Amino acid sequence: MTNEKTSLWGGRFAGGPADALARLSVSVQFDWRLAPYDIAGSRAHARVLAAAGLLDPDELGQMLAALDDLEAACASGEFRPTIDDEDVHTALERGLLERLGALGGKLRAGRSRNDQVATDLRLYMRDHARGVAQAVVELADALTEQAANNVNTAAPGMTHVQHAQPVTFGHWLLAHVQPLLRDLDRLRDWDARTAISPLGSGALAGSSLPLDPAAVAKELGFTAPAPNSMDAVADRDFVAEFLFITSLIGVHLSRLGEEVVLWTSTEFGWVELDDAFATGSSIMPQKKNADIAELARGKSGRLIGGLVTVLTMLKGLPLTYDRDMQEDKEPVFDAIETLELLLPALAGMISTMTVRVDRLTAAAPVGFSLATEVADWLVRKGVPFRDAHEITGKLVALCSVRECELEDLTDDDLKTVSEHLDPSVRQILTVESALAARTTPGSTGPGPVAEQLAQVQHHLDTWRSWAVEKVVPR
Known part of the structure; x- marks a missing residue:
């Protein structure tokens, strides 16, 4: 058990950081949510330290038990970061040292923040x-x-x-x-x-200790x-x-x-x-x-x-x-x-x-939305689309002047606009026929939409x- 302030650095420094630096550096207020993931990484790291002979079986057991206890305390809110904890890693090392004393310090070997x-x-x-x-x-x-x-x-x-x-x-x-x-x-x-x-x-630069990054990766659900x-x-x-x-x-x-x-x-x-x-x-x-x-x-x-x-x-x-x-x-x-x-x-x-x-x-039919149906109808009769587009545009212009819809035009109106237009064009001037005609994959017809x-x-x-x-x- 230790009551000393925990720091992950500072051995070469004669004194502590200035208050302004400490306030700027602190991140625990937002990175604390990483605590469960940091503990999961610590478990995996403890196991590879043991596999490398750097923790004996008893030490590993104590380490894992302490990490489990720390995780539960974090989840319940019993253990929380303090104003002296720089980040999530510092806070969790403090929690581990409180539970294990000097043994908790062994976990830092071979890894960095x-x-x-x-x-x-x-x-x-x-x-x-x-x-x-x-x-x-x-x-x-x-x-x-x-x-x-x-x-x-x-x-x-x-x-x-x-x-x-x-x-x-x-x-x-x-x-x-x-x-x-x-x-x-x-x-x-x-x-x-x-x-x-x-x-x-x-x-x-990696570590000179005989660690096993592949084992850690596997335990943590990584692919490599x-x-x-x-x-x-x-x-x-x-x-x-x-x-x-x-x-x-x-x-x-x-x-x-x-x-x-x-x-x-x-x-x-x-x-x-x-x-x-x-x-x-x-x-x-x-x-x-x-x-x-x-x-x-x-x-x-x-x-x-x-x-x-x-x-x-x-x-x-x-x-x-x-x-x-x-x-x-x-x-x-x-x-x-x-x-x-x-x-x-x-x-x-x-x-x-x-x-x-x-x-x-x-x-659905408002605003001459069936105009393209007329142009396509003309194309099916052999009229080049360029001409069909022009003819249909004239129909719309006439309707705009008359303040009427396409279906309101008379047979004479149709003939006046183009010799290619005849009364049979009315068969396609419905929303239902326009939708039913859309049968290709990805189009808006009921069949393709159902697919x-x-x-x-x-x-x-x-x-x-x-x-x-x-x-x-x-």
Whole structure:
């Protein structure tokens, strides 16, 4: 048992650090969340020290028991960092020394905070990436369920926020699922690259002690030890890449949020949000605001900011470890916490919203959205598309002057515009025929949308087991 202040450095210094330096250096207020992962690494390190003959069997048993007790004390809140603890590693060594006395000091052999923190952060991120993936799957499930209910619901597809061509609303909802599926793929690809263990790299040069980095890597759920000790402690590609993925998720959520804001507006009125997932106004009693969707837009900037912070921090660092890297953790923690808050709220909002099928269907043909059907009809009659486009444009111009729709034009009007037009063109001037004509894979017809729906559901099913995997074996 010891009451001395714990420090992981200082032997060559005549005195302690200035208060200003100590306050600037401290990181335990945010890196304490790495404690379970640091203890897991300590268990693995203790075993390789024993295998190297640096701990005898009795010492190993005492060490593992003390680590178990320390882990339980951390989980219960009985053991907490103090203002004198510089970081999570310092706090945990203090806890170990309190339990083991001088024996606890043996655990530091052959490792450095440089390889420790790189290992802890990889473990933490791999673990929490699966939580993010699970929440992404839940949002994709909510969108997919709404899409399944609207495979045949006609809607006005848009480009430039202008009515373009009819689509099914199910197809539109699934268009928001596809980028989420790519985000999930990116997370799994990232995880494969991040499953490399830095432990054994020491400060930068490895260790002269007969350690076994491969055994440590296996115990901690990594696929292999790092191939280069200098790169192992200097590498933060895995942080930057993860923050890129979370930023892109944020952008995808922002685009979905923007559309929900439009869909729920009085001008659109296509969707009604459940009261539990909307807010009101402190002055206007009639208001029902899509705050979750708006926060999805706003928080994307926060996620992008974290990525820019880390890239800027990394861009000029010489090898190997530099204290600048203390700035790598808070953006990661913030990105994970942001998505853990945002994704369930969005999933709840989407799963409980009511789609106004009547309004969508009524809006589908508005704005000459069937004009392309006329051009395609002319092409099937042998008219070059360039000419068909010109003819159809003249039809639209005539309708604009008359303030009528395409189907309101008379047979004489059709002939006046072009000799290629005849009354049979009216057969394709319906939303139903336009949608039914879309039969190619990936298009908006009910048939292809049903096929896409099945593929999406199968893809999501393959993700569920990965998202709940435990990264670090006990």
